[in-house]
Amino acid sequence: MLFTQVLSRLLLLTALLAPFAGYAANGNDAVPQIWQMLDYLATDYAIAVKDGEIIDAGEYTEMQEFSQTVHQHMASLSEEPGKSELLDQAASLVQLVNAKGAPTLVHQQAHDLADQLLSVYPMPTSPEQMPNLAEGAQLYQTHCASCHGVTGNADGPAAKGLEPPVIAFTDAERADQRSPLSLYQTATQGVADTSMLPYADSLRASERWALAYYIGSMAYQDKIEAGSQLWNNTLLARAQVRNLDELSRVRVDQLASVLGRDQAQALIGYLRENPAELEEALNDIALARGRLQASLRAYQQGDQKNAVQLALSAYLDGVEPIEPLLNAHNRALRGQIELAMGVYRTGLSRGADIATLTAQVTAIDALLVEADTYTQSEFRNDATLFVASFTILLREGLEALLIVIAIFAFLIKANRKEALVYVHAGWIVALLAGVLTWVAARYFINISGASRELTEGVSALFAALMLLSVGLWMHQKSIGDRWYVYIQQKMSHAMSKRSAWLLFLLVFVSVYREVFETILFYAALWVEGQAHVLLAGIACAVLVLAMIAWFLLRSSRKMPLATFFSISSIVIAVLVVVLTGKGVSSLQEAGVIAVTAAPLPHFDWLGMFPTWETSIAQGIAMLLLVFGYIYNTRISKAA
Numbered sequence: 001m002l003f004t005q006v007l008s009r010l011l012l013l014t015a016l017l018a019p020f021a022g023y024a025a026n027g028n029d030a031v032p033q034i035w036q037m038l039d040y041l042a043t044d045y046a047i048a049v050k051d052g053e054i055i056d057a058g059e060y061t062e063m064q065e066f067s068q069t070v071h072q073h074m075a076s077l078s079e080e081p082g083k084s085e086l087l088d089q090a091a092s093l094v095q096l097v098n099a100k101g102a103p104t105l106v107h108q109q110a111h112d113l114a115d116q117l118l119s120v121y122p123m124p125t126s127p128e129q130m131p132n133l134a135e136g137a138q139l140y141q142t143h144c145a146s147c148h149g150v151t152g153n154a155d156g157p158a159a160k161g162l163e164p165p166v167i168a169f170t171d172a173e174r175a176d177q178r179s180p181l182s183l184y185q186t187a188t189q190g191v192a193d194t195s196m197l198p199y200a201d202s203l204r205a206s207e208r209w210a211l212a213y214y215i216g217s218m219a220y221q222d223k224i225e226a227g228s229q230l231w232n233n234t235l236l237a238r239a240q241v242r243n244l245d246e247l248s249r250v251r252v253d254q255l256a257s258v259l260g261r262d263q264a265q266a267l268i269g270y271l272r273e274n275p276a277e278l279e280e281a282l283n284d285i286a287l288a289r290g291r292l293q294a295s296l297r298a299y300q301q302g303d304q305k306n307a308v309q310l311a312l313s314a315y316l317d318g319v320e321p322i323e324p325l326l327n328a329h330n331r332a333l334r335g336q337i338e339l340a341m342g343v344y345r346t347g348l349s350r351g352a353d354i355a356t357l358t359a360q361v362t363a364i365d366a367l368l369v370e371a372d373t374y375t376q377s378e379f380r381n382d383a384t385l386f387v388a389s390f391t392i393l394l395r396e397g398l399e400a401l402l403i404v405i406a407i408f409a410f411l412i413k414a415n416r417k418e419a420l421v422y423v424h425a426g427w428i429v430a431l432l433a434g435v436l437t438w439v440a441a442r443y444f445i446n447i448s449g450a451s452r453e454l455t456e457g458v459s460a461l462f463a464a465l466m467l468l469s470v471g472l473w474m475h476q477k478s479i480g481d482r483w484y485v486y487i488q489q490k491m492s493h494a495m496s497k498r499s500a501w502l503l504f505l506l507v508f509v510s511v512y513r514e515v516f517e518t519i520l521f522y523a524a525l526w527v528e529g530q531a532h533v534l535l536a537g538i539a540c541a542v543l544v545l546a547m548i549a550w551f552l553l554r555s556s557r558k559m560p561l562a563t564f565f566s567i568s569s570i571v572i573a574v575l576v577v578v579l580t581g582k583g584v585s586s587l588q589e590a591g592v593i594a595v596t597a598a599p600l601p602h603f604d605w606l607g608m609f610p611t612w613e614t615s616i617a618q619g620i621a622m623l624l625l626v627f628g629y630i631y632n633t634r635i636s637k638a639a
Contacts, residue, residue, distance in 0.1 A: 030073045031121045035114050036185040037066045041093075042110035043177045046103035054100065059164075062193075067097040074117075082120040089113045107177070125181050126248035127209035130275050136214030139207055144215070147195065152218040162195050172265065175219035176252035180272065183212035184248075209248075213272050220269025223262070227270025230263060231277060236297070237267050238282050239290020242317065247271055247278060257303035258294045258310075285372040288318025289365055292341075296361045299348055308348045312591040315341045319368075320589070322375055324521050328388040329374045335602045337371060339610055340364045342588055342595030349594065382533045389537025392521050395605065396514040397545050400427075402575060403467065403510045405549055406568050407503060409556035413564055422500045426507025434515030457590060459513040460583030464576045464621065466506045471572035472628040573625050580621040581607025584614045 041063055048059035071090040077083060093109050118125065141150070147162070149155040152169035159166040169175065187208045190198035199208060220227070230237040240255055241247050255264035271277060282290055291314035299307035319326075319337055326334035344360045404427055411419050522534065556564055587593045588611065596612045607618065 030076065031117065031123050032185055033189060034070055034073050035117055035123070036182075036189055037070050038110045038114040038117070039178070039182045039185070040191070041066045041070070041097075042107045042114070043174060043182075045097070045106045045110070049100050049103060049106075052100050052102075060100075063097055064094075067094045070094075070113075077121060080120050082116070086113070086116060086120060089116065126245040127206060129206065130244065131180075131206075131210045131213040133210065133214050133217075133273060133275075135207065136210035136212075139203070139211045140214055143199065143203075143211070152215070164194060166195070169215050169218040172219040175216070176256075176261070176265065178216065179251045180209070180212045180216045180248045182251075183215050184208050187211055213275060217269050217272040220265050220272075223266035223269050224273055226263075227266035227268070228274075230259075230267050231270055235282075235286070235290045236293050237263070239287055239294055240267060241271055241278065242281050242283075242287060244275060244278055247275060254306070257298045257301040257306055259297075284318055284322050284375055285368050286318075288314045289368050291318060292344075292361055292364060292368075295348070296357060299357060300354060304348065304351070308345060308591070311341065311345045311348055315345075315589065319371075322371075324388045324392055325374055325384070326371055327391070328384050330371075331604070332602075333367065333371055335604075335610075337364065337367045338589070339595070339597060339602075340367060342611070343597050345591060346594040346596060385533045386537045389522070389534045390541045392518055393538055393541035394544055396518045396521075397541065398548070399575060399578065400511045400514040401545055401549055402552075402571060403463070404507055405552045405556075406572060407507060409553060409564070410568065413556065419500050419503060422504040423507050426504040427511045430508045430511035430515055433512055434519050437516055437519050456513055456517055457583045457586030457592070459509050459516075460579045460586060463506065463510045463513065464579035464583060466502075466509075467572050467576045467579065468621070468624060468628075470506075471569050471576060471625065472632065576625065577618050577621050578605075578607035581609060581614045581618045584617045585609045585611075588613060 044059065045063050048054065048056045048063050054060045067090075071087065071094055074083070074086055074090050089109070090113060093106070093113060096106055096109060140148075145156055146158040147154075147156045147166045148159070148169055154166040154168035156166070167174070186196065187203070188198060188200045188205075190196050199211075203211070217224075237259060240258065241250060250268065252261065252264045252268050255267065258264075259267060281287075291310045295307045295310035295314060298304075298310060315338070319334075319341070323334060326337075340360065341364055344357065344364060347357055347360065404423065408420065408423055411417065411423065522538075559567070584593060585607070588595050593613055598610050598612045598615055600610045600615055601608060602610050608614070
């Protein structure tokens with residue numbers, strides 16, 4: 001009982017906070033220091049070790065200390081899902097450093113661990129506004145030039161005799177491995193046991209970001225003009241960086257497999273010196289096409305991991321935001337794109353041959369070009385917006401409504417009205433959480449497509465699992481006179497707190513899952529000047545859903561209890577299959593589960609998708625239901 005209560009509250013808390021959890025919420029003050037140590041380890045390890053031999057004993061000792069300190073500090077962080085995996089990776093990094101592993105391996109593992117750290121313990125990774133490079137230049141001359149030199153060549157008058165030596169910001173090889181976030185963290189926290197002091201108290205955050213961006217561009221001054229040409233004339237280049245957060249975290253060595261090192265340096269140098277250019281960055285279909293090209297280019301260069309990530313971003317960041325528009329005009333085309341991009345991602349993960357993947361990218365690009373016509377202004381008229389607004393809420397709300405009504409009607413017929421408060425609390429809290437999600441998505445943070453799909457997928461499968469047990473239980477009570485015995489013997493006692501909380505959790509997860517997806521769709525559809533049309537679609541959908549709820553409740557009151565149990569168990573069984581398909585599909589879109597095309601029909605409303613993974617999962621759900629119903633029937637006959 002205690003485990004169930006704890007699990008229920010944990011799932012509830014996770015569902016509430018996952019979409020907009022942040023570094024401030026978890027209070028782990030050591031996260032920036034851990035991230036900075038990993039960044040320095042990735043950058044400076046090559047100075048200490050080469051070909052399995054120590055080439056700088058002092059530097060190597062520092063690398064060992066950094067790796068061990070990272071592991072120790074991670075162990076002290078709060079308990080979060082994913083912490084154990086972080087500790088395992090940190091322990092592996094310690095072993096790799098102690099074994100004098102290859103710099104390329106340490107570099108990759110340290111950066112991977114730093115990225116994973118931010119996914120488990122988020123912290124701010126970009127400035128709140130565009131950095132002022134002129135201000136950064138002034139700050140550099142005031143605070144940095146005396147050591148690092150007027151032009152960043154580490155030849156300032158105060159640099160003589162310093163140990164370790166001052167860093168040359170014009171060293172392109174080292175600069176290629178650092179991001180503005182790296183430089184910002186250094187300016188904020190300083191570097192222990194060096195002459196680099198922290199500026200957290202003397203400079204505002206905006207000033208430290210301006211300084212970081214200015215310093216980050218110093219190694220690429222001779223390539224700025226080439227970077228401008230790339231940005232303005234090349235789709236592949238423009239697809240590399242979409243917003244300020246990406247620019248603040250990206251390193252040249254991350255883009256080298258797609259653009260080549262020279263072009264990557266030129267592009268990053270230009271954008272760091274001109275971050276305002278991101279206001280003209282690619283969005284939606286153009287971004288999807290560019291990142292798809294980048295994905296294939298990375299794969300051709302042997303960078304499989306980056307290729308998969310770019311392919312996933314092509315869908316989540318480029319296609320998914322305009323799904324409501326595509327659904328309103330050409331749902332079949334949206335389904336084709338979703339399936340084709342999923343199959344392409346799976347091919348990348350499984351090491352498919354270049355010719356096959358190239359053909360797939362060509363076919364997907366043609367689909368994207370066709371889809372791009374529906375994003376144009378003439379397709380964003382009032383009628384389209386109303387239809388999209390109406391159908392989104394009606395489709396997403398109907399599943400949750402059926403679950404809530406089934407539970408509500410059961411409690412009324414079983415004369416357990418005292419438990420209704422938990423049902424009402426479940427959907428009310430879910431709606432409030434949805435409003436908070438909308439506020440967060442619109443004004444505070446960018447909820448990534450991967451986070452959205454993961455939330456939808458996990459919650460759908462969780463709801464399907466709970467409904468599976470409820471459906472089998474209802475079927476059991478619908479056989480013979482078991483429903484009558486149950487009402488007379490069991491429901492004469494007050495419902496336990498555990499059962500009531502489970503009802504609350506089921507209702508909350510079912511409703512919030514739909515609200516979460518709906519809210520983010522509406523955030524993408526919101527257009528100034530057309531808000532009244534969007535709200536009209538929502539209002540009409542709410543009216544239709546209210547009418548459906550009234551009809552279902554009215555019908556259930558007149559229905560004999562045994563018949564009610566039978567029909568409810570069938571409805572819930574269908575919802576189990578639907579949610580199973582949708583849950584697996586969401587995890588496929590998030591890149592967690594592979595996508596293998598199958599010659600099957602595609603019906604979103606029924607959770608049917610033309611992939612073997614969703615079909616097999618739904619088949620397993622149906623088998624569990626069938627076996628459960630057969631078992632119930634046999635037990636009833638034997639009783």
